Amino acid sequence: MIPNYVLLARRAVPPKQQYMVTELQRRMESSVVLQSPPNPSILIALNLAGGTQDGMKEKLMVQQIKDRIIKEGTVEMTSGQVALYILALISSCEDPKCITANINLVEVLKLKTKEELTYLSDHSTPKTTFYQLSLDTLALCLEGANVNEAAVSLAKEALAKDFFVDTGAMATLALTCVDNRLVKAEQSRILAPIHEALYKLRQQILRAVETNTANIYSIGLALQALNVTSVSYPTGDWSCSQTLAKVLTEISQGAFNNPMAAAQILPSLVGKTYLNVIRLNCSSDKVMVKYTIINHLRGQHFTHTISVSVPKGSVLLSVLQAAQQDNPQDFSYETEQTSWGLMVVSINNRAANSNDKTYWQFLNGTEPLEQGVDSYIPSNNEHIEAIFSTY
Numbered sequence: 001m002i003p004n005y006v007l008l009a010r011r012a013v014p015p016k017q018q019y020m021v022t023e024l025q026r027r028m029e030s031s032v033v034l035q036s037p038p039n040p041s042i043l044i045a046l047n048l049a050g051g052t053q054d055g056m057k058e059k060l061m062v063q064q065i066k067d068r069i070i071k072e073g074t075v076e077m078t079s080g081q082v083a084l085y086i087l088a089l090i091s092s093c094e095d096p097k098c099i100t101a102n103i104n105l106v107e108v109l110k111l112k113t114k115e116e117l118t119y120l121s122d123h124s125t126p127k128t129t130f131y132q133l134s135l136d137t138l139a140l141c142l143e144g145a146n147v148n149e150a151a152v153s154l155a156k157e158a159l160a161k162d163f164f165v166d167t168g169a170m171a172t173l174a175l176t177c178v179d180n181r182l183v184k185a186e187q188s189r190i191l192a193p194i195h196e197a198l199y200k201l202r203q204q205i206l207r208a209v210e211t212n213t214a215n216i217y218s219i220g221l222a223l224q225a226l227n228v229t230s231v232s233y234p235t236g237d238w239s240c241s242q243t244l245a246k247v248l249t250e251i252s253q254g255a256f257n258n259p260m261a262a263a264q265i266l267p268s269l270v271g272k273t274y275l276n277v278i279r280l281n282c283s284s285d286k287v288m289v290k291y292t293i294i295n296h297l298r299g300q301h302f303t304h305t306i307s308v309s310v311p312k313g314s315v316l317l318s319v320l321q322a323a324q325q326d327n328p329q330d331f332s333y334e335t336e337q338t339s340w341g342l343m344v345v346s347i348n349n350r351a352a353n354s355n356d357k358t359y360w361q362f363l364n365g366t367e368p369l370e371q372g373v374d375s376y377i378p379s380n381n382e383h384i385e386a387i388f389s390t391y
Contacts, residue, residue, distance in 0.1 A: 013248065013269055020251045021269050024262040025049055031259040032057050038064035040088030045263040047091035048272040062092050069099050079112035080132030083139035090142060091277040093311055097143075098321035101335055106143050109136060113150055120153060130154070130163060134170035141177040142278045148190050151178040155197035165214045168201045169221035173274050175201075176228045202229050209243055216250050217261055219243070223268035228275060287312050287380040289319045293331065295350050295388040298358060302348060304330040312380075316362070316373040317342065319384065341372040350388055361389040 013021055028042050029052050043061040052058045065085050074082060086096040086105050096105040113136040119127040126133045137150045151174065158171050175194050182191060205222050208214035214222055223243065247265060256262045267273060292305040308322035323331035334346040344360045345352050352359045362369045362376075363385045369376050378384060 013244070017248050020248060021049075021266070024251065024256060024266055024269075025053075027257065028259045028262050028266070029053060029057050032061055034060065036064070038068045038085075039260070039263075040065060040084040041263040042259055043088040044084075044091050044274065044277060045266040048267045048274075048276055049270045058092060062089065062094055065089065066099055069103060069105070074103070074105070074108045077108075077112075078128050078132060079109060079116055080128060080135045082109045082112060083132070083135040086139040086143065087135075087274060087277050095311075095318075095322070095325075097325050098318060101317070101321060101324075101333065104325075106140070106145065109140060110145060112136070113140065113147075117150060117153055120157075129167070130157060130161075131167040131170055134167065134174045137174035138170065138177055138274060141174065141181065142275070147178060148182075151175055152190055152193055155193040158197040158201055159193065162204065163201070165205055165208045165218040166221050168205055169218070169225035172198060172201045172205070172225035173221075173228060177275055198229075202226070212246075216247075216255055217264055219247055220265035220268050223247075224273040227268065227271070227273050286310065287314075287378065287382075289378045290381070290383040291319050291323050291331075292383065292385045293347050293387075294385060295348070297388045297390065298356070299350060302330075304348070306331060310378075313377060316369075316376045316378055316384065319378060320344070320373060335373070342374040344373055344386070347386055347388070352388075357390050359389060359391060361387050363387065 025046065028046060032039070032042065038061065043058070043065070046052050046058070065088060069085065082105060086109060089096045089105070097107075099105055113133070116126045116128065116133050116136060119125070120133070133150065133154060137147050137154055140147045140150070154171055155175060158168070158175075163171060175198050179191065179194050179198065182194075202225065205214075205225050209219070209222050209226070247269070250256065251265070256265050267276075286309045288307055288309050290305065290307045292303065294303050295301055296303075304327075306323050306327055308319055308326060310318045310322055317335075320331070320333050324333060330348055332346075332348060333344055334351070335342045336345050337343075344362075347360055362373065364382060369384075
């Protein structure tokens with residue numbers, strides 16, 4: 001027998017009611033205007049549903065997120081807000097580690113998650129909520145960070161407490177991500193509590209959906225959690241079609257007209273979960289750039305070369321950011337803002353000096369670049385050189 005969690009992923013909204021899904025997408029997209037605050041949940045949902053009809057809307061939402069981070073900083077953000085921004089950027093094939101040369105959202109979230117866990121250890125509750133701690137664990141897991149400590153803490157708390165449906169669903173997604181990444185033979189200490197917690201959470205969510213005690217606005221996340229479960233449900237335990245019919249009835253009655261509410265239900269209507277944000281096809285939008293830094297002028301000489309992949313259309317600064325991320329020991333850099341734009345003033349701890357009349361010159365082959373690092377857009381397989389030079 002095919003388990004229901006597989007059927008849920010395959011099941012489509014009936015053709016006669018597909019217009020409801022389309023209308024939800026339209027409402028969400030039309031809510032995004034230049035003056036609106038960034039809403040990562042809407043960006044995630046639209047990308048999981050196949051993207052925006054208007055490509056400029058996606059670019060606007062991405063830019064709103066980046067502008068918010070750059071202008072207001074991350075100090076006052078909760079860990080969950082940072083996690084949502086990371087998921088949203090990933091879903092748009094953006095690198096959350098390179099917001100600017102000095103802002104790495106993944107590192108920010110690691111610190112905020114550590115604060116959550118320290119507070120949890122001292123006070124038996126996280127600094128914010130278990131929902132946000134689950135979001136944190138999921139986002140860091142999808143970014144490839146080590147979240148074993150967070151996952152074990154979350155699993156133990158899930159076993160000791162009864163989470164609300166939306167919190168339990170988000171915890172299920174986070175723990176499933178960690179479970180999928182662990183090497184089973186080497187991680188029995190970690191796997192045991194995770195598997196126990198996943199079983200308990202799934203049973204709680206299933207019971208809430210079965211008995212209609214789950215809030216209608218929690219159903220979307222509940223369906224995501226049931227969608228990733230690795231156990232089948234005996235006949236009669238849960239009817240996916242009945243749950244879907246209930247959701248569609250609520251949509252027809254206007255329950256999800258609010259764009260934020262629509263963002264909660266849309267992914268499950270198209271058979272996707274937050275785990276899928278990392279699997280969206282971004283490969284065709286990438287270019288490979290070879291980047292070499294050379295100093296044969298002052299101090300210890302060096303020549304280092306690296307090849308990095310950046311989104312198509314990225315400026316040269318993104319190449320420097322990616323190189324530094326991959327190899328910070330050799331490819332660190334510093335910039336200064338000038339009236340002509342950003343200027344690179346130091347690479348690999350070798351700083352330009354006006355007294356020595358030294359600077360970093362960027363070239364494509366033998367031709368000096370006529371644009372700055374925040375303007376020049378490298379092409380696929382281009383070789384960029386940065387040479388410490390004199391004028």
